[in-house]
Amino acid sequence: MRTYQSTEIGNVVVLGHAGCGKTSVIEAMLYRSGGSTRLGKIADGTTTSDYDAEEMKRKVSINGTVIPMEWENCKINILDTPGYFDFVGEVRQALKVADSALIIVPATQGIDVGTEIAWENAKHLPKIIFINGLDERNASFDQKLAELKEKFGKTIAPIQVPIMENGKMVGYVNVAKMEGRRFNGEWTEEIPIPEEMMDEVRPVREMILEAVAETSDELLDKFMNGEEFTREEISWALRKGVLNNELVPVLCGTQNIGIQIILNSIVAFFPAAADTVNSFIVKHVNTDEEDIIGYNEALAPSCFVFKTVADPFVGKISLFKVCTGVIKAGMPLYNTKKGEIEKPNKLYMMKGKDLVEVEELHAGDIGAFSKLQFTSTNDTLCQENDPVLYEDIVYPHPYYTKAIQALSKGNEDKISNAINKLLEEDQTLRFETHPETKQQLLSGIGDQHLDITLSKLKSKFKIEIGLTDPKLPYRETIRGKAQVRGKHKKQSGGHGQYGDVEIIFEPSGDLSKTYVFEEKIFGGAVPKSYFPAVEKGLAECCQKGVLAGYPMVGVKATLVDGSYHDVDSSEMAFKLATAIAYKEGIPKAKPVILEPIMSCKVTVPESYTGDIMGDFNKRRARVMGVEPIEGTDQCVIEAEAPQANMMNYPIDLRSMTQGRGNFDMEFVRYEQVPSDVQNQIIQKAKEEA
């Protein structure tokens, strides 16, 4: 590939429901544009985009990829994204560097959630829709178009009506130009519009004329007066409408038919990087000033790292978007966040899994470096004398957490090292050792995400682990008061042991502290010098509650009496005496188990409100309120729920809303569990002991 200027580069993210044909259509675009010599297939695991072993095995996209192609003297960087919800992090990365979007919609009935989400994700971008799969048995172009129109309104501007013969699409009518085209091998030839199709073509043409009329007052007047638009007016209005995000051209075909018009439309309608509307916000570190910039190749070179790939052969690959200037091979670059200079000796662009060496890349283009020393995803590389920072990609929080079970003993460190490598690639994965339960916890977006992480650990690092439900950090406290005596007395040979305490145990009222210790000793019944020993004994005992062994909180212990022996008393003896008092006193002071309560915010379309609230009731949750989000059909439901009942929520919410819901949650406080739950927790602790 030659060097492309900012005016000749476009970055197009491909979005759509899982399995709608994104990767297949991209493969056909690459082939049609001459970028590959054979058309890869998902079934054979031979597509340029789904090159990862897991993708080939599962026949779904897992990673975002960049597939650059050349068409009509332009370079189009196509960004393939996975449709499965669990890989939303990959979609966020691609959206960050895209200037426009191609949404692929299956021609079968109903608007998929994936289409709605794609529309929402691309709401700020110029876009084109491709109705795919017209060769499928239950496909219907007319119905799909009507559905799109109903859902997305006047912006929908159909360009084509397919010409079908025996369930196969053999050509199309271009309703913008009012010309027929028939597929002829890999290309198309012009044909007259079949007479019998006029009834079908007319309403679609009307749709595009209506959409065109919306783009200017002048055209609207013309439309109202019943005048015909010229071809030039239509193409001008389409381009303007797409750039301003007022019109969305709709194309149609199958995974290998109708591909050329997609490429043509991208070049005709989408903005080049130089005049893109989706510019970056930049912060100049020296002056602390924020600025919005376009992809200007005349400025000093800078780029934003949007993705990291851990390649088994090459090592770390950092993909970046050139934001300003021209990045040249061998150019040292300053990493603003890390305060370090990187000296990559080669410059690449990435095409699927391949690194293609290039001399320079202009603003708006996408490139790659290998083996950068300090750089990770979300870093900015620029000039040291004017360091800048681009805004980070924001990822959803991973709430689906499981505990790791090492299948062979003693390899915790090996597991940590391998997972840390995966974390470099995957910004939606979290890994931590819980400070209390000491379990190694792995969190992701959903079960598929963690499942694939396990597969990767096995195939890349030969590490096999299992996953289990994590232990919850329960607490224990007391609700009542008990006054008890603890006496430790031993007479064995020489030195004896003597410690004797009387302690009142009661709630301190402060669950954030383990215990409060006081003494009310009169007349030196217990000498002062032993108070610290009593407190130490108390602190040690409070690490384990008496019901199920969970840490104790909110206990007030007051030392009120005791006795001592001049020779036999010792710190150790008083500690032991305290432990005896604790063991006897806590069970008498109405001990209870506390559980972590989460504050949850669920965002769903309003039609799901009843289901979500009903479901919260089953989770022992309290719904705190429902607020509609103005100007949308969405609402936010706030609730407080026990963490124990929210462990599978990412998956349950998805199935309740078919993926239309989102949620966030955070810990708020501890609360007493109901007695039946308490019995279960105690029972479980006994079994595990």
Ligand SMILES: Nc1nc2c(ncn2[C@@H]2O[C@H](COP(=O)(O)OP(=O)(O)OP(=O)(O)O)[C@@H](O)[C@H]2O)c(=O)[nH]1
């Ligand atoms: N009959 C038919 N099958 C298609 C068409 N487009 C895609 N497929 C098949 O549908 C399956 C899924 O296609 P992909 O290209 O992997 O879809 P995708 O949108 O990339 O899927 P994800 O990335 O996993 O979301 C593959 O088996 C394709 O061969 C089409 O137009 N017609």
Ligand SMILES: [Mg+2]
């Ligand atoms: Mg795919």
